[in-house]
Amino acid sequence: MDRQQELAALVSGLAPQDGMHQTAIPRLFLIRSAQPTEPLHALHEPAVCIIVQGAKQVMLGERVYRYDATRYLIVSVDLPVVGQVIEASLEAPYLCIRLDLDPGVLGALMLEADPSGAASAAAPGSGLALDPVTPALLDALTRLVRLLETPADIAILAPLAEREILYRLLGGEAGGRLRQIALGESxxxxxxxxxxxxxxxxxxxxxxxxxxxxxxxxxxxxxxxxxxxxxxxxxQYQKQLRLQEARRLILSAALDAASAGFRVGYESPSQFSREYSRLFGAPPLRDVARLRAGEHSLVSA
Structure with missing residues (x-):
């Protein structure tokens, strides 16, 4: 069994049900989906997402980022994105590992690995980036996930494995974005x-x-x-936040569309309905009915 297969078996065993699973390791999540999903709008926080089986695409504005077991995704700031699992089945479910990025941990590592701080003046690129998965990264990731089978070891060994993962990421093509996350004046x-x-x-x-x-x-x-x-x-960013929050309020707090629109800052119900339909593809009531019917999977990484 190669490292990729071993990691897929680990994740599949630790996350036997579809959805996002928080683990005992801080900032580490395991995601599973046994079928392709509809596009899901979400606010994605800074993280690295490494698929070990299946494939996904994430849309940021007009840009489309497709990644699978050969490339991982780095998210460097909070971004309103549209994610969709595009390769998954009962026999070979989509399996992904998400590690949220902690600027403090990154900064401490950079003081040892790259004390120059040269990236502070660099112009930022897109908040999303793809980078090739390397054998060294897979090795470190496997050690981190394997610790979930021995909880007593997590407190001591998980920080070491996380540091190695971040070190491998810093050495990748998208490492500059990670450096900028930790630099206060970048x-x-x-x-x-x-x-x-x-x-x-x-x-x-x-x-x-x-x-x-x-x-x-x-x-x-x-x-x-x-x-x-x-x-x-x-x-435009503000508008995305408003509409995503309004959708959440209608879905989970049982607010009517006009009340949700007013709550997030819209003064005109007709403008709210138009912009909601443009973003989500249907007016509020029809869209929420579709969500409640289970047509959208809540797999967000």
Missing amino acids: KLQQVNRAIGWIKRNYDKSFDLETVASQARMSPSALHQHFKAVTAMSPL
Whole structure:
């Protein structure tokens, strides 16, 4: 059995049911789906997602990122994306390992591995990136997942395996994005400050100058770098957050469409309905009925 097969067997045994499974290891999740899914809108947090069986595509704006067991996905900031499992079956389910990224752990590792901090002035690229899976990365990942079978070892050995995984990621083609996550004054972190402010104030009107001041950038620089990272403008990003939250409120809090739209900042019910339909492909009530009927799988990594 090669390393890929061993890892697939481990994940399949530890996550026997479809869905996302939180594990005893901090920030580590196992995901399984026995069938392809419909497109799922979600706000994806910074993480590395490594598929060990099957395939998925993630859409950010007009960009499509397809990945499988040969390439992993890095998400460097909170991004509203559309994810869809495209290869999965009962015999060979989609299996994925998600490790959320901790800037503190990355920063401590960088002090040892790359103390120069040269990436701080670099212009950020897209907040999503794909990189080839290497045998060394698979080895470290297997050791981390295997610890779930021996819980007593997790506290001591999991941080060591996580550090090795991050070290392998830093050495990859997308390593520059990881460095920028940990550098407080990198362009990526300036964009991330803007994202954080928008997330806290998504239900309020704002202008670009206000967000730019939070990011400590000029409005023109923020617009340029924000779009490079997220594939959308700050106002488009806000709209995605509003509509995703409204969808959640209608689905889980049983609010009617007009109330949900008002709650997230819309003053016009007709505008809310139009923009909701444009993003999710159906008016609020029809869309939520489809979700409740189980047509959409909640596999988000």
